[in-house]
Amino acid sequence: MANWTELLELPVYQLNKADKKALFSTELFKLSQHHYQSCLAYRRIIDAVEPRFFFKENQPPIALAANIFKHHFLSSVEQQNIAKITTSSGTTSAQVSKIALDKENIARQQRVLTKIIKQWLGKKRLPMLIIDHPNVIKDKRSYSARGVGIQGLSLFGYHHTYALNEDMSINEDAITEFFSRYQNEKVFIFGFTFMVWQYFVKALQNLARSYPFKQGILLHSGGWKKLQQQAVSNDIFKQQTKQVLGNIHIHNFYGMVEQTGTVYVECEQGHLHCPVWSDIQIINVANMQELPKGERGVIQVNSLLPTSYPGHAIITEDIGILLGEDDCQCGRKGKYFSVLGRIEQAQVRGCSDTQN
Amino acid sequence: MTHKINLTELNWRFPLISEKQHIADIDSETLLAPFAQQLLDTLSELGRYLIRNSEKDANIVALGFWLRKSNLARIAKQYAGQERTAKGIVFHIAPGNVDTLFFYSLVVALFAGNISILRLSSQTSVIADKLIYLLNQFVGSNNAFYFLQDYIKIVQYQKNDQVTQQLSKLADARVIWGSNNTISSISAIPAKADAVDVCFPDRYSVAVIQLETTQQVIEAVNGLLSDTKAFYQQACSSPKVIYWLNTAQNLQQQFWEMLSAKLLAISDEMPLNESEYIAKTLYWQQVGILSERPVAAEVKNQMLTLIAVEEISREIVDAHCGIWCFLDMQLMSIAQLDVLEHCQTIACFGVDENVLNSKVANTEITAKRVVSLGQSLVFSHIWDGIDLIDMLTIREK
Structure with missing residues (x-):
């Protein structure tokens, strides 16, 4: 298994293509071996399709369809060692993914997230405004994706202030108090993209209110689907958010509950960057082959983090495009890409439900 | 809690005539005799019309072919000598998406002399829309087919128990296609006292x-x-x-x-x-x-x-x-x-x-x-082991 003391020392955005490839091919293969030995369900999947998978050294992993975590509970640790199960509510399905985490994975996710986020926020904790309501993190045993996100990022802030009330209305008193205290300092603002837009930016515009912070960083995540329906692009989002929050830095990031920790943050050029511990591939799902730079396809995410569940290679339901590797103008190494949206839903043709 | 929904305001897909005529004047007095010559003639004409206008859609051709006179006569013959009358008003709750199954359900009920109300889910396929279009065209093409407007009513609505409830009240029989959940939730909604439910669960x-x-x-x-x-x-x-x-x-x-x-x-x-x-x-x-x-x-x-x-x-x-x-x-x-x-x-x-x-x-x-092999999708009036004609008629002693 990987030496995490060393892995965590790696610079977040400095490994070039050759070095990263060397690292990933051996480490992902070790992870495949580990999960094969530790997770019966994973072993059955590999045996079903590639019984001689381990005959060849450093074979790329067989990626699991993300939805498998909605239908089956896949764990590579003993039941008593599962410390937390995180869940995600898919936007399109009532079923949720269940991800088994042991203490080691929880700690690792947090450490990796810290390394990545510090690249963008700096080393110091900042006063933090959360564009959500406080009850979203109440149930400590079973976090929702939103809860996981807020909980994970709260560590980078202090004086956590929730900008919304439970009914999603805006909590003007709280924001005003936060603003009057920190308007000249560097602040950290976090929220889910749609909520930031709908319940914060739009709400403030309706109230004709603005809080022009002198400096600060907004990190936001969670998908553009609803915003695309309203024809809100990233540019519009940035521009109008700046109108209510001042000239702050705004960074979208991409990530998923199946691989918590390794988030892909948008740089100054508007490109999402792979951190050293994870990587993406763009896949043509008709034949499961990797697509070259510039071609649209399904995003596969590979991460070195998951040891408690076999989630080191996952076919997502997102469409993306690889923009390049090692040569982004921002100077960061590694692959950079953009997310174009969700895959189109499957057509239903069977004798299935009449209930819609 | 229940408030009455004005059924005439629903999205009626067939017949396309002034709304007052749709549901208010459903009249079970006018039932036809099962397998009546008029039905045999009209349905086989409909079959030919569908094939002619299928634009080579295999599902529509198959449906048209199923409606050929010899097939209908063969079915009728299986009940020859039995005195049967139509059950009455049949409420079909069609599968969301098997594009043509609902139509078979309709024509079998009609052939047995019944009046049908068919509910389509909020999303229909291209083929379903086309079939409804062709049915409307067919009825308009000849005075002799006008009577179908009294025997077939097709409505489209998003899942709504209150509407299903009101339509169920009219029903002497319900034909329910869908998952076990759908079937149990619809079965829980009362129909007429002596109504039968014919259910086709997932298979x-x-x-x-x-x-x-x-x-x-x-x-x-x-x-x-x-x-x-x-x-x-x-x-x-x-x-x-x-x-x-x-x-x-x-x-x-x-x-x-x-x-x-x-x-x-x-x-x-x-x-x-x-x-x-x-x-x-x-x-x-x-x-x-x-x-x-x-x-x-x-x-x-x-x-x-x-x-x-x-x-x-x-x-x-x-x-x-x-x-x-x-x-x-x-x-x-x-x-x-x-x-x-x-x-x-x-x-x-x-x-x-x-x-x-x-x-x-x-x-x-x-x-x-x-x-x-090769005949799996061919419809039969005995479906899932259930004789639809038998279920949708009353056999006199």
């Missing part, structure tokens, strides 16, 4: 194939293709499991290679989207997890996935996504064949149908019917 189907010669391969491939093509293998009667009866490995291989090539050849006309490709991947991965016995999954190409298994369970069948994923099992003898309780159709090739029929008749296996 799955299988094929038993025995090949001895290379010549047979192509015939069997074409059979399986026509059983799976129309609804991308997602209809309940499309085979999902292929049982190979004493068939040499090289013939099986030839079979799959040929099917694989034929599917690839139609991949342009029947394109799959990214969700569907991922669904296929998810499915073989799920079968791997769900089976206690060894599984061998082989993705032949973008269209065809083969999953050799040694056991079939309800979970494995329920997870099936259609789109040409075949579960593949080997049989040494027909005696080894066993199917799950909710099996509908056994399609067979190179196998003595009588042997299978008697196994079904003796309830050694629970399937509802045995057909030749």
Whole structure:
């Protein structure tokens, strides 16, 4: 298994293509071996399709369809060692993914997230405004994706202030108090993209209110689907958010509950960057082959983090495009890409439900 | 709590006449005699009209062909000498998406002399829309067909228990297609006191194939293709499991290679989207997890996935996504064949149908019917073992 003391020392955005490839091919293969030995369900999947998978050294992993975590509970640790199960509510399905985490994975996710986020926020904790309501993190045993996100990022802030009330209305008193205290300092603002837009930016515009912070960083995540329906692009989002929050830095990031920790943050050029511990591939799902730079396809995410569940290679339901590797103008190494949206839903043709 | 919904304000798709005539004047006094000459003539005319205007849509052609006079007469003959009257008003709750099944449900009820109200879900397919369009055109084409407007009412609405409740109150019979959940939730809504519910829950189907010669391969491939093509293998009667009866490995291989090539050849006309490709991947991965016995999954190409298994369970069948994923099992003898309780159709090739029929008749296996490979999607008025004509008529003593 990987030496995490060393892995965590790696610079977040400095490994070039050759070095990263060397690292990933051996480490992902070790992870495949580990999960094969530790997770019966994973072993059955590999045996079903590639019984001689381990005959060849450093074979790329067989990626699991993300939805498998909605239908089956896949764990590579003993039941008593599962410390937390995180869940995600898919936007399109009532079923949720269940991800088994042991203490080691929880700690690792947090450490990796810290390394990545510090690249963008700096080393110091900042006063933090959360564009959500406080009850979203109440149930400590079973976090929702939103809860996981807020909980994970709260560590980078202090004086956590929730900008919304439970009914999603805006909590003007709280924001005003936060603003009057920190308007000249560097602040950290976090929220889910749609909520930031709908319940914060739009709400403030309706109230004709603005809080022009002198400096600060907004990190936001969670998908553009609803915003695309309203024809809100990233540019519009940035521009109008700046109108209510001042000239702050705004960074979208991409990530998923199946691989918590390794988030892909948008740089100054508007490109999402792979951190050293994870990587993406763009896949043509008709034949499961990797697509070259510039071609649209399904995003596969590979991460070195998951040891408690076999989630080191996952076919997502997102469409993306690889923009390049090692040569982004921002100077960061590694692959950079953009997310174009969700895959189109499957057509239903069977004798299935009449209930819609 | 219930408030009455003005039914005339719903989206009535047929007939397209002034709204007041739709539901208010449904009148069960005007029932027709089952198999009346007028019905036989009109339905067979409708069949011809559908074929003429099908634009080569195979599903519409099949429907038109089913409505041919000889087939209708053959059905009527099965009830000859029995004194039957129509049940009354039949409320059909159609499957969301098997594009033509609702139409069969309608025409059988009509042929039995009934008045039908058909509910379509909020989303209809292109074929369903086209069928409704053609029905409207057909009725307008000749005065002699106008009477259909009194016997068929098609309404489209999003799931709404109150509407279903009000329509159910009118019903002497309900024909309910759908999942077990749908059926139980609709059955819980009361209909008329002596109404019957005819339910068609989720089913799955299988094929038993025995090949001895290379010549047979192509015939069997074409059979399986026509059983799976129309609804991308997602209809309940499309085979999902292929049982190979004493068939040499090289013939099986030839079979799959040929099917694989034929599917690839139609991949342009029947394109799959990214969700569907991922669904296929998810499915073989799920079968791997769900089976206690060894599984061998082989993705032949973008269209065809083969999953050799040694056991079939309800979970494995329920997870099936259609789109040409075949579960593949080997049989040494027909005696080894066993199917799950909710099996509908056994399609067979190179196998003595009588042997299978008697196994079904003796309830050694629970399937509802045995057909030749290639005939799985052919509708029958006896569906899932339920005689629709019998259910939708009253037999006089």
